[in-house]
Amino acid sequence: MANAPVNNPILALSNEHRFILEQMAGIEAVLREPDPGAMAAHLTSIESAFMPFLIRHFRFEEELLFPAALEALPVGPTIKVVLQLTREHGDLERWARDLFAWARATEATDAQAETARRQEIKAFSDLIRSHSHREVTELFPKISSNPRCCQMIETALARGGGSL
Numbered sequence: 811m812a813n814a815p816v817n818n819p820i821l822a823l824s825n826e827h828r829f830i831l832e833q834m835a836g837i838e839a840v841l842r843e844p845d846p847g848a849m850a851a852h853l854t855s856i857e858s859a860f861m862p863f864l865i866r867h868f869r870f871e872e873e874l875l876f877p878a879a880l881e882a883l884p885v886g887p888t889i890k891v892v893l894q895l896t897r898e899h900g901d902l903e904r905w906a907r908d909l910f911a912w913a914r915a916t917e918a919t920d921a922q923a924e925t926a927r928r929q930e931i932k933a934f935s936d937l938i939r940s941h942s943h944r945e946v947t948e949l950f951p952k953i954s955s956n957p958r959c960c961q962m963i964e965t966a967l968a969r970g971g972g973s974l
């Protein structure tokens with residue numbers, strides 16, 4: 811896709827997923843920390859870069875991309891994948907806020923709680939990875955191959971919609 815226009819919103823969004831995966835590597839590095847205090851400090855150090863990006867990314871998809879896909883491709887498989895992706899946004903956002911809030915508040919955690927947090931971080935990371943993979947492989951190709959859908963997104967962006 812080296813020759814694709816840089817203002818292509820689908821391509822830009824796909825590129826954002828590369829950044830998300832880089833951020834996931836940072837979150838997964840938290841799991842290599844030896845104790846709850848180090849885990850919490852590591853999480854806190856990446857919150858200010860991660861959360862605003864995640865929220866902006868989700869809102870762009872929910873407010874512009876998903877509605878365009880549903881409008882242009884109103885068939886069962888599209889509806890099903892958009893509903894699932896939207897539900898996962900809510901789950902992931904709540905989960906991330908909870909993890910970062912734990913990190914900011916943590917002073918000492920018992921071993922059982924530490925194990926549970928490690929499992930949550932791993933599950934959070936796995937869900938973001940599978941979520942992003944599904945978008946890039948299942949939804950975005952449908953959108954980018956549908957001229958009407960692309961036109962709707964470009965028109966909305968030209969009106970100032972979206973945040974890319």
Ligand SMILES: [Fe+2]
Binds near residue numbers: 899945
């Ligand atoms: Fe998403």
Ligand SMILES: [Fe+2]
Binds near residue numbers: 827867942945
């Ligand atoms: Fe996404």
